[in-house]
Amino acid sequence: MAEIKTPKKLIEVALPLDDINTAAAREKSIRHGHPSTLHLWWARRPLAAARAVLFAQMVNDPGYQQGEGFKYGVNKKEAEIKREKLFQIIRDLVKWENTNNEEVLNRAREAIWESWRETCHLNRNHPQAAELFNPDKLPAFHDPFAGGGAIPLEAQRLGLESYASDLNPVAVMINKAMIEIPPKFAGQRPVGPLPQGEKQGKLMDDWSGARGLAEDVRRYGHWMREEAFERIGNLYPRIKITQEMVAERPDLKPYQGQELTVIAWLWARTVKSPNPAFSHADIPLASSFLLSTKKGKESYVNPLVEGHNYQFEVCMGVPPAEARNGTKLGRGANFTCLLSDTPIDPKYIYAQAQSGNLGQRLMAVVAEGKSGRIYLTPTAEMEQAASAASPDWKPDALMPENPRWFSPPMYGMKSYGDLFTPRQLVALNTFSDLVQEACYKAIADAKAAGMTDDGIGIDDGGRGATAYGDALAVYLTFAINKLADRGSTICTWDSSRSSTRNTFGRQAIPMTWDFAEPNPLSDSTGNFMGGIGWANDVLSRMIPSSGGIAVQQDAATQNISAEKVISTDPPYYDNIGYADLSDFFYVWMRRSLKSFYPSLFATMAVPKAEELVAIPYRHGTKEKAETFFLDGMTQAIHNMADKGHPAFPVSIYYAFKQSETKEGATSNTGWETFLEAVIRAGFSIDGTWPMRTEMSNRMIGSGTNALASSVVLVCKKREIEAESISRRDFQRELREQMPDALEAMIGGETGTTPIAPVDLAQAAIGPGMAIFSKYEAVLNQDGSRMSVHDALILINRAITEYLSPESGSFDADTQFCSSWFDQYGWSTGPFGEANVLAQAKGTTVDGVNTAGVVESGGGKVRLLKWAEYEADWDPIKDNRTPIWEACHQMIRSLNNQGESAAGELLAKMPEKGEPIRQLAYHLYTLCERKKWAEDARAYNELIGSWHAIVTASHEVGHSGSQAELGLDF
Template sequence: MTPIKSPKKLIEVALPLDDINVAAAREKSIRHGHPSTLHLWWARRPLAAARAVIFAQMVNDPGYQRELGYGVNKKEAEIKREKLFDIIRELVKWENTNNEEVLQRARDAIWESWRETCHLNRNHPQAAELFNPEKLPAFHDPFAGGGAIPLEAQRLGLESYASDLNPVAVMINKAMIEIPPKFAGQKPVGPLPAGEKQQNMMEDWSGAKGLAEDVRRYGHWMREEAFKRIGHLYPKVEITPEMVAQRPDLKAYQGEELTVIAWLWARTVKSPNPAYAHVDVPLVRSFVLSSKKGKEVWVEPVIDGDSYHFEVRSGEPTIDAIQGTVVRSGGTCILSQTPISFKYIRNEAKDDRMGLKLMAVVAEGKSGRVYLSPTPNIEAIAKSAKSDRFTETEISHWPGRTNVVEYGMTKFLDLFTQRQLVALTTFSDLVQEAREKAIADAKKAGLADDGLGLAHGGKGATAYGEAVAILLAFSIDKMADLGNSLVRWEPVAQCPRQLFGRQAIPMVWDFAEANPFSTSSGAWTTFVEGQSKAFAKSFLNVQPWFEGNATQADAATQSISSHKVVSSDPPYYDNIGYADLSDFFYVWMRRSLKTIYPELFSTMAVPKVEELVASPYRHGNKQGAETFFLNGMTKAMSSMAQQSHPVFPVTIYYAFKQSETKEDTTTSTGWVTFLEAVIQAGFSIDGTWPMRTENSSRMIGQGSNALASSIVLVCRKRLITADTISRRDFQRQLREEMPEALEAMIGGETGQTPIAPVDLAQSSIGPGMAIYSKYAAVLNQDGSRMSVHDALILINRAISDYLNPDGGSFDADTLFCDDWFAQYGWSAGAFGDADTLARAKGTSVDGVHSAGVIESGSGKVRLLKWSEYPSDWDPRDDSRTPVWEACHQMIRALNQQGEAAAGALLARMPEQGEPIRQLAYHLYTLCERKKWAEEARAYNELIGSWHAIVAASHDTGHRDEQIGLEL
């Protein structure tokens, strides 16, 4: 068989990782105009990371000729590689997302590499099939999810295919890559809303601006129509003289009718006290409505015998108001102070005895919110709404993720009040009416009609009307997310907060019911305007020649990947129940869009049986879930390995934290099972890159074992001729190759920003697994195949050995401090134990004490915390400076004075830089394994700021040199 000549790609050799990570981290804080705002999806990859990965996956590394036997000038290769780096540096910037000049440079580089590759393989028997120099290979993401990766492939000029088992994900991808190119440059066809005038007859309708504008126009029409039908359920509140008499602060509004922003409700249960068993008592997390300084507002339950009512108060809230009536241990009856257990609440809820009581009304004022006490009439109007239950789709209960089921909310429609259901169903019905109007208007505007809808490849008036309807249906989903009975009122921002603040459907006691006819959070116009702007900005550069296709397909059995470039972000073991959560949106999407995509919405709920998530409740137990995940993921990875284009590596994102610590080795079932699947599928892991794809607020110290980085695995199909090696040879290769790889990761001499300690153990899996996975098998002494789990143990051990101060050239005082810290932390220990340890390390307690890092007296010895170190310390005046002291002085300077001060300190002891970093990594690992979160944070922050500290130290050194010259 004639071998395919496959040049190494840039991603297999080098990347400007700092620039990619800075851009990806910045992007996480961008909301306006970001494609992610079109529809919620969980765990999206940043566009910057996806764009950089695909580009580097497709361009040849300039040094590839050496590998293929061609002569090459190493210096010239480095210059060319730097030019590719410059393209990436520009490509990942948020402001260049739609910059055609920058994008075209990237496309040109991809084409140049592709034509080189085609030329190399011009005589291959499959040249006509695989190496057409006039057409780039297409792209496929088999776990497309939120669509970031397929979108960026399309932006780089590739025909983009996205597939997912989940219909909600498929619809998101259709809106991202399939629909915009069909109508690029199309002028809006809908009539302007009443009162608006055409701004400019020659207005620019390039990209998706015209379609976005029609979404706004038809969305406005829907709002007016909905108000005609259900506006009576959302009356304004008149400020009467009687109200002003009780609340002088309302005088400025007397006689006015104010638009309501939200109604604030409390859930209720019958009091467990027999004397008050007939009273529905409130369950409230907090009665505080506004915590803004100087504008505090709260609700007071006014008790009158065996009844109560709510009144709005202003000023400093009471302790009872702040605490509410529900805490972690349970609730309290406001009438009798009788405890209310959660078991009692759950039983009441399941027996349909949980009710609602209006606590307050929030209205739009002249310069802020106006809080009003509830009235029986306002509450009665709200409760008068009655809605048909159009679906009985059940919530799949995943303990800890869908706790509402424990409180009787077993079906998705149970999550909404009757008035919310009336509003959502009304707007949902209007989506279909807007579709019909848009089709008719498109025909009137002269848009040709082929009579085909989007599902059949239509591009005319019918398809255009359906495109408008799809984006309006996305607004329905946004409305559902902010228009359900699990929406909290945020007292700082003074607005409702959407249900999906995290990947769960948690129970909420008091909630905000937003008014869809206001102009604030939760209002229909807010959703539609935001949707229109986001769509227009996200697809400014969409071209008619862009090709995209989104399909429902099981990643384990799909055949779409054939001869395509593949990059994907598969599910993270049991981290997110995508199907369970997206049913929340599916029931609304199905109602609005089933006529457009009948096959996609043929089921009552999102398919779950084949979903590759390790869910114990679906598969009987943890072992069953693990087996299912391994088998399914292996099939999916095998599909990628066998079908993907042979000259391109496959890139796979994974961000599941190693979380199980046993015998000083940290692993996790999720990682082990995933890597096992990748390797069993026939992949070798040829490279790994830690990319800043997660929200930094989820870093250590937040109480969650979260990563700041995803690991991008660069995979090639393992050679059929791959050998087997022994366990001993594997360990030898780890000893020989891991130190260099780790040195590169923590910064070394490369000048690259080091990987944060919180990510090091995860990132370091790559080099170790690259060794393990390139062989057909690693054999144990008894001839059995070494498992991924055992390989990870050895890889993690190699990491620990590298970081261990005993393995380096650390001073004796530091070695003593390290061992003492591992045993006692910051607590005191016996002098005798300290004396024994100090002798073993080649130092003495008195010597360590003279170094200024311990407190010794009364038969006890204790390490000083960094905060106890003197702030006027200067290493140039210190005759005994252990690395331990230098490291903790750096932490003190960073925390108390900032990066500039830490840099100035480092400038006085530059020779200590590398040992300080290595010690910080080691101590972070030690603290993490001992679950000392606060201590770990200090070391993580030191490394996280290292690049800036070094830069500041160079600035200080330069200034000192200048001063020296002047003197």
């Protein structure tokens, strides 16, 4: 078969990783208009990371032209200058405010087209040129594990026709809502009537993108809310502030005689008292009695015990200390009886729940006042209104017996329907039924507005009025799922924000003991229109530039990937039970959308047997679950290797869960196993880029390793005729090729934005694994195949050797300091030992002392910390300035005075810029290995600020080579 010429892509060589990670971290705090708010999904990748990875996957690296057979000749400096221009596109591309900036997006699209046409030109004589290399049409994109849809959405934004597939129907619907439906109705004017009392705004003449669709979601959502109020408004009565209430609570005086809308009812679950003398009583299991902790608006529940009975009253003011924990004792399901102080242990609660004795008691009512929340003592009428609800249907799909993710089944709550109160079920049923009615209404309105109609539904490819009504039903259903997430008995009250927490505060459904029941018909926390608002915000910002298709397919057997660019985020081992968790939404989605998507919602629950997660309870044992996962994942990855477009690498996200240090290298058993699976599937690995894609304060990550993130693997199909090499030859190639690769990553001579030291260890594995994985095998001396684990040790050793001052590119004083630091850190050591080491390095202790970097006396030697260095140090006047001193003076200046002062210092010693930076990388790696976190942070911050420092040094006006400074402008 004729050889395909595949220029190296930017992602195989270098990335402005710090800029990408900064944007990804910032994005996690952005809510309004972010596509992730359209519908909840677990462990989404940030759009910034997905966009940057896809762009770098599509554009040629400027250095590729050096290879034989390519058209242009480019030297290293010219390549780095061109690479910096691509980096600048990425820096602009990843900013949230540029998400829909057409000028920025067009620059990225033009760069993609330019690279694609170069590739097509190189392969113009290939036998499959017409099929694979059409210079007038970009290849399409496919994500076989589409999940929450971030990657397919960004491929579409960059101008590629986007295909998304997933086994999970909920994920498929999310992808349809993001990449398939909006392009079909781009530019469509809204057809629904404005809500009563509203007037057409002057700014509502622009219906480009999906704005018209977004507006109709709002209009029909409003209609649904009004219809629901007519049907079930009696279940959500207002509360009247009476004279008697004001007599007890003078703060209610401004509201006397008014009827206030209740926004939430706060309940505590109950069990019978374990004390025989009080066995008649339903005892509250309240984890807190706090209602509001906002300063000046403090409020709490005060339980009033009267003999064998109790009641709740709401009090204003600073709560007593005991209110914080309610009736809870310590961790877990441990409580105390409110009437007798008898402990209530988990086993008793479990037995009561299994016997059907788990009840609930209203603790407080939250109403909406003119100046904020008003907390009120509950009334008998309020409890009666809740008990009057009688749903005619509830989901009977069972939750799995897996307490790791689902604890309610342990307490008698077996089905997803058991997670809701009768009143919540009535509300969800009502809104679900209204979806169908809204759809019919929208179809009629669309026809009346002049939209053509072919009578074909959206699932069958329709684009007329019928399909438009179906499309609106999707987004209205998403709002119902938002309502379910905010309106189950798993939702608790957040006293610090005076709001309800949602069901999925983490990737599980835990048991909760007190819960908040929001009013779906209100305008406050947990209401139906809140979900409509999120959908409107997302859709109004969508400007689809190409089409998209989302289908239900198993990644291991799908055939969509053929000749497409592939980027994907597969499930990681057993971290998240996507299928089990998404049943919570599927049961409501199926009720509303089955008639529109009959094949997608044909099953009673989400398909689980083929889901690629290692869950022991599904497979019998942990070993069988692991085998299932690895075999299935290998097959899925092999499918990608076999079908993907040959001109592009495949990018695969890996959830790097936790790290450990072994033999000076960052390694991980799951990580190594995954690399083995990728290689076994037929890929070589050309890059490993760490992306900080998780929030540092996420609930599931509290207390876990700080390095937790995603690692993007850059993979290419291994040549069929790949040969084997010896361990010695592998080490030789590492020595020959790793220095150039590391130089490109840390900035090279002209200093493109360097990779931060915290990321270098992981990123540098890429070029090492590229050498290892391009061969059929690396053979040890005894003929056995080298494992990934052993290869990683050798790769990390090569990285250390390159960065180490022992490499010979550093002065003797610095080599001494580095070795001494490795042995003693900032502690003292014996003079004799220091003297021997100094002589071995070609210096003396007195000489190093004269340089001003050590303290020597009393038979002891100690390195000075940067804070102890002279504040008025001037390298021009210093006649003995080792790189060690220059590096730590830079840290001192940066910490004390900032980037400008550090830049002024660098301007006086431009020739030391590159060695300073290399030493900082080395010392960071050393400190990380020894777990010296504070010291590691200082070196990491120096590199992180390097770009700004160099910029500041240029502004000072001192002469010096830009290349020596580490940045070329």
